[in-house]
Amino acid sequence: MSEGNIHLTSAEIGSLWTGYMQDSMSKCVLSFMLKHIEDKDIKPAIQYAYDIASNHLEQLLHIFEKDNYAVPNGFTEQDVNINAPWLFTDTFCLNYINHMAKAGMIAYGGFLSMSAREDIRNYFTQALNETAELYNQTGEIALSKGTNARHPYIEVPKETDYVNSKKYLSGLNPFHHNRPLNAIEISHLYMNVLTNTIGAKLCIAFSQTSPSKDVQDFMLRGKNISQKHIKIFADTLLKDDIETPQVPDVAVSDSTTQTFSDRLLMYHISLISASGIGNYATAAAASQRSDLMINYERLSLEISRFAKSAADIMIKHEWLEQPPGIKDRKKLAKNKQKG
Incomplete structure (x- = not known):
């Protein structure tokens, strides 16, 4: 059966909608950062993140068109004042991108695990790989600049052990x-x-x-x-x-x-x-x-x-865009009765 005959599942519809909303928001934020950032080491990572979001939106629009899927409003250039004064430090931008990449990897992993159709799985696999690359890239830049946040150090274990008391789980007394x-x-x-x-x-x-x-x-x-x-x-x-x-x-x-x-x-x-x-x-x-x-x-x-x-x-304030959902059957029946 060709992909054209395989309908999108509710999970795929929800994942694609969420992905579009998040990438359209990211594109706005990243466009502002690109306008103002000065650090020559950090700027390529911001550009890469912007390109990822832009490419994702193009691919999603293609999927929406193919499946007669109403394109979400999302966010556009009207949602960002590109000429506003600089709001963040360059280091903040780097850490922000790294943080959003972490969240993105979790999200795309979840979207992929819920998708069945091959083209949708391919899209989320690609998105997951690109986001992982962005995370690694921003992490390397932060490490080279000495601005990375490293977890606390503890001693490496020298031997294995087992829990021998229920007290191991306690903590409220x-x-x-x-x-x-x-x-x-x-x-x-x-x-x-x-x-x-x-x-x-x-x-x-x-x-x-x-x-x-x-x-x-x-x-x-x-x-x-x-x-x-x-x-x-x-x-x-x-x-x-x-x-x-x-x-x-x-x-x-x-x-x-x-x-x-x-x-x-x-x-x-x-x-x-x-x-x-x-x-x-x-x-x-x-x-x-x-x-x-x-x-x-x-x-x-x-x-x-x-x-x-x-x-x-x-x-x-009528700012909350509604995710796709099923029709309210009771409401449809009541409206029919009124007609």
């Missing part, structure tokens, strides 16, 4: 000394420090450049949540005498000129929030100390409430 963190738990704690640092800085930049009071208040709330979570994770590491390594320069300028549309800002932070919930769920599942699991669960709930308020704001 304030009168009981918690066992030291293991390598897996340390890695997730530190990674969530990094992701919240990026999120906090984006919220600061977006709050000071948005003209909307709703958006400003929302972004400041997001900054406070991120900083609170950073402190919780860093303090957990410090209790085992593990200092959080210095996070690279991720500063933003003092520009207050609107740089991106409020619709793009809200979508971007909603996307990061969803990624954060996923990170916390993964960290909770990988952690074996009960206090860590409960921390991730309660902090996930806080992010979920934050994400809900984002949706409320976007609906209020």
Whole structure:
């Protein structure tokens, strides 16, 4: 059977829609970065990321046309003020691209695993490989410049061992000394420090450049949540005498000129929030100390409430583009009866 006769599944439709929305947003952000970035080592990586997003949009449009799929509105050049003053440091741009590439690899891996049709699988395989290359490229540049954020060091194991007590899983008893963190738990704690640092800085930049009071208040709330979570994770590491390594320069300028549309800002932070919930769920599942699991669960709930308020704001201002879905059969039947 030819691909033309194989209908897209709900998973493929949802994945393609999400991919288009994310790449159209990325293209706007990256076009602004390319306009202003000066570092000759970093700029090629930003250009590569921009080219990836542009090529993805072209391929997606081809798929949409072939399958009579309504093209999402997404984001366009109207959602970015390319001539606004420089908002980020060059190092922030590098770390931002690296962070988004991490999230992209997870997303494309998921999209690929849910796809059945050959052309869709080929597209997501290519996208996954390109995003992995972008991650490696930005990581190498950061390493060469000494601006990479490296996870804490611990001793390499010299022998294997087994858990010999249920106390290994405990962590809630304030009168009981918690066992030291293991390598897996340390890695997730530190990674969530990094992701919240990026999120906090984006919220600061977006709050000071948005003209909307709703958006400003929302972004400041997001900054406070991120900083609170950073402190919780860093303090957990410090209790085992593990200092959080210095996070690279991720500063933003003092520009207050609107740089991106409020619709793009809200979508971007909603996307990061969803990624954060996923990170916390993964960290909770990988952690074996009960206090860590409960921390991730309660902090996930806080992010979920934050994400809900984002949706409320976007609906209020008619900024929330609706994903594809099935027809409301009850509504169709009622409308038929009225007719």
